[in-house]
Amino acid sequence: MKKLVGAAPWIFILIWSSGFVVAKYGFSDADSLFFLAIRLLLAAAILFVLTAALRQPLTLSRTDLRASLAIGIALHGFYLAGVWYAIELGAPAGLSSVITSMQPIVVSLLAVRLLNEPLTRRQLAGLIFGLLGVFLVVLPKLSKADGFTSESLLFLFLALAGSTVATLLQKKIGHSIPLMIGTTYQFAIAGLGLLLISIGRGRTRFEITHTSFWTMAWAVLVTSIAAVLLLLWLLNRGSAAKVSSLLYLVPPMAVLQAFILFGETVTPLGVIGIVMTALGVALVIRS
Numbered sequence: 001m002k003k004l005v006g007a008a009p010w011i012f013i014l015i016w017s018s019g020f021v022v023a024k025y026g027f028s029d030a031d032s033l034f035f036l037a038i039r040l041l042l043a044a045a046i047l048f049v050l051t052a053a054l055r056q057p058l059t060l061s062r063t064d065l066r067a068s069l070a071i072g073i074a075l076h077g078f079y080l081a082g083v084w085y086a087i088e089l090g091a092p093a094g095l096s097s098v099i100t101s102m103q104p105i106v107v108s109l110l111a112v113r114l115l116n117e118p119l120t121r122r123q124l125a126g127l128i129f130g131l132l133g134v135f136l137v138v139l140p141k142l143s144k145a146d147g148f149t150s151e152s153l154l155f156l157f158l159a160l161a162g163s164t165v166a167t168l169l170q171k172k173i174g175h176s177i178p179l180m181i182g183t184t185y186q187f188a189i190a191g192l193g194l195l196l197i198s199i200g201r202g203r204t205r206f207e208i209t210h211t212s213f214w215t216m217a218w219a220v221l222v223t224s225i226a227a228v229l230l231l232l233w234l235l236n237r238g239s240a241a242k243v244s245s246l247l248y249l250v251p252p253m254a255v256l257q258a259f260i261l262f263g264e265t266v267t268p269l270g271v272i273g274i275v276m277t278a279l280g281v282a283l284v285i286r287s
Helices: 002-017 019-026 032-053 062-088 093-100 103-114 121-142 150-173 179-201 210-237 240-262 268-285
Strands: none
Touching (some): 002 210, 002 240, 019 032, 032 062, 032 179, 032 210, 062 093, 062 179, 093 150, 093 240, 103 121, 103 150, 121 240, 121 268, 150 210, 150 240, 179 210, 210 240, 240 268
């Protein structure tokens, strides 16, 4: 059991980073926000049935319901939708990951004041070291960046704000919420919101193909249900700063997955960046 608990952060990074691969496949057959809406609503339905089958609580108090809805809107509505829509607008994935990877530093600084969590010099050094590592990983892609607009930049900063707020809310008021039904409500509120936005914009394209079917299946079962439950569980067990620092490993892991799946090159600078990122995270989580 201890080995499984110790492996949980690395399992989370592996499956969470696969979301960038999902996005690459998903955009070809569907509008981004509509794809996300269907993904979240399917995840909510499956998780509700699973919660009932396991005889877990199916209702929440008003306080817990409000907290779940706020976390869901921030994490899935602002963060996921912000990143996906920015990329659809033309934001390079590399530069997008640099902006959203500022989240661990923002969360750590705010957690000192809002959650009374200590931040040691060693942790701060690890956070800065990790951010520099992320920058080195995506630096080759930054030189080729084009199609970057003020609109896509706005959505990326909305995504950064969403993930930051969600992390702080989960740590401050979300730790007492039953994990499975709380996550179900998070998926449902964000999914309904994105569905209404998609219908209002007239952007509801979703072509059912072999690729879109398996992409949606992975997005629902793995990067939604498994990854989000694991993230919230980690936040309930550890400090906001330590768990957030794991997100530094997402861009390097996504680069490695792209290398394996798509044959994308990894430069020597990228390898150095991956090592720096791993060392930075190690400094934070072992402090």
